[in-house]
Amino acid sequence: MRNVITTLKIGDIMIIILLLLISFTPLAIFTWQQAQVDGEKLIAVISLENEVTHEINLSEHVGHELFDIVTHDHEINTIELSDGRIQIKSATCNDQVCVRTGFINRAGQTIICLPHQLVIEIQNVGDEHIVDDQVDIISS
Template sequence: MNTTKGKLQNILTSIKTLRMKPLDFILVICLMVASFTPFLLLGGEHGTSRQAQLRVNSQVIKTFDLTKDQTYTYQDADGDINKIEVRDGRIAIVYANCGDQICVRKGFINQTGQTIVCLPHKLVIEVMPSGNDDENRIIDY
């Protein structure tokens, strides 16, 4: 019994000695601010783009102007169908006859570098950079 009581006293003594000193508190605050610095410096640079590219088997099929609302249906010789919609400066695949429907569930995108991929149809839609915006590209998989 005395050993249990002695262990408990040792634990309580250890906890009391771990109190934060003022400099420790300042160090923790500085580290927290430093951890958010990359987000604050780099977070707001990714802008929206005005065009998107439809590629099938790495070949550009169509370039979309995201400032104009439109609907486009891609159909290949095998009967693969993807209905693409541009609305309010964003683009999405709203219908596909593939089995997994991942491309449809992705929804609308408009940030430079974002992609929608339909693997069964080997189709990729990528929001392209405007002008010299290539360094601000988001890689989105």
């Protein structure tokens, strides 16, 4: 070990430090990007078989709502909205991966139910985008 330390020169140490700093650059960029998104308007876009069925404004949502999305094969996904968060509460698919995903509430997060071809994606939008706040509520 002593031989390794004595063979390092100042230039080697500077290169090691530079490489360490560069390795943390993606983390810094991601953190900065997420900090910029926090003040924006977030919507949850729900798509069934590549067709948008609902757009829900999560930034202004308060309270607790449940509603069902029924596929063309009569399969059911129950969507839960709770204080600006969204999740699939229950689904009639076998694997239940979408249910185990839990709540999402940040731009870029998604929940996907592959058997039912259902996608919930949170997007960051400007004020020019009109969002449909009305959803069919099954139970509260």
